[in-house]
Amino acid sequence: xxxxxxxxxxxxxxxxxxxxxxxxxxxxxxxxxxxxxxxxxxxxxxxxxxxxxxxxxxxxxxxxxxxxxxxxxxxxxxxxxxxxxxxxxxxxxxxxxxxxxxxxxxxxxxxxxxxxxxxxxxxxxxxxxxxxxxxxxxxxxxxxxxxxxxxxxxxxxxxxxxxxxxxxxxxxxxxxxxxxxxxxxxxxxxxxxxxxxxxxxxxxxxxxxxxxxxxxxxxxxxxxxxxxxxxxxxxxxxxxxxxxxxxxxxxxxxxxxxxxxxx
Numbered sequence: 001x002x003x004x005x006x007x008x009x010x011x012x013x014x015x016x017x018x019x020x021x022x023x024x025x026x027x028x029x030x031x032x033x034x035x036x037x038x039x040x041x042x043x044x045x046x047x048x049x050x051x052x053x054x055x056x057x058x059x060x061x062x063x064x065x066x067x068x069x070x071x072x073x074x075x076x077x078x079x080x081x082x083x084x085x086x087x088x089x090x091x092x093x094x095x096x097x098x099x100x101x102x103x104x105x106x107x108x109x110x111x112x113x114x115x116x117x118x119x120x121x122x123x124x125x126x127x128x129x130x131x132x133x134x135x136x137x138x139x140x141x142x143x144x145x146x147x148x149x150x151x152x153x154x155x156x157x158x159x160x161x162x163x164x165x166x167x168x169x170x171x172x173x174x175x176x177x178x179x180x181x182x183x184x185x186x187x188x189x190x191x192x193x194x195x196x197x198x199x200x201x202x203x204x205x206x207x208x209x210x211x212x213x214x215x216x217x218x219x220x221x222x223x224x225x226x227x228x229x230x231x232x233x234x235x236x237x238x239x240x241x242x243x244x245x246x247x248x249x250x251x252x253x254x255x256x257x258x259x260x261x262x263x
Contacts, residue, residue, distance in 0.1 A: 080107045
């Protein structure tokens with residue numbers, strides 16, 4: 001939604017390259033193809049990529065940056081989920097030339113709504129973009145919260161490390177139960193449940209149990225998927241015990257039922 005709003009403010013035509021969860025690599029190919037076949041565009045890529053948390057390879061980002069330079073594009077890498085994937089500052093090394101890296105603190109530091117981001121890039125390019133009609137007001141309380149978050153960086157590093165570990169264990173549990181979670185570099189896991197009805201039923205039953213998850217039915221091509229956040233291990237294990245009871249029996253691609261044992 002943020003990129004749609006920005007395009008509207010700047011009067012730009014937006015060309016979305018959406019993901020097919022059954023073939024995530026195809027999204028990368030389509031974006032490269034669109035970049036090669038156009039000039040002078042602003043290309044925005046989330047790394048990791050929402051709403052599934054997909055991660056693209058370093059080689060792919062390098063290739064996209066090269067194409068952007070050669071075709072006169074501006075490449076913006078949005079790395080707001082980076083802390084949950086690897087070293088928090090890893091993408092900043094790519095900043096320079098026609099590439100800008102922006103990293104919101106909304107996800108990594110729980111500062112959604114504070115409107116604070118770290119921006120790295122060529123100073124002249126940033127100055128040029130800064131001349132646009134974008135809103136810049138940031139509350140002093142947001143700045144204070146950001147300063148406190150930076151002072152407690154080591155604590156946040158520990159939180160990010162635990163989320164990465166718990167996310168991996170959670171995906172392993174889901175696979176043991178017969179499900180196929182989508183690879184994620186975010187602080188969440190997405191799971192296909194087969195049909196939109198199954199996803200809606202799972203979401204409703206979890207709400208009744210005191211847990212709120214995201215039914216991805218409103219996202220193109222993700223009807224039948226649900227997404228839930230990853231917490232500390234104790235909280236996550238409590239959630240998984242409830243989730244196991246409300247998840248539908250998994251099905252195979254041909255529509256048959258897969259027999260599973262509760263664990």
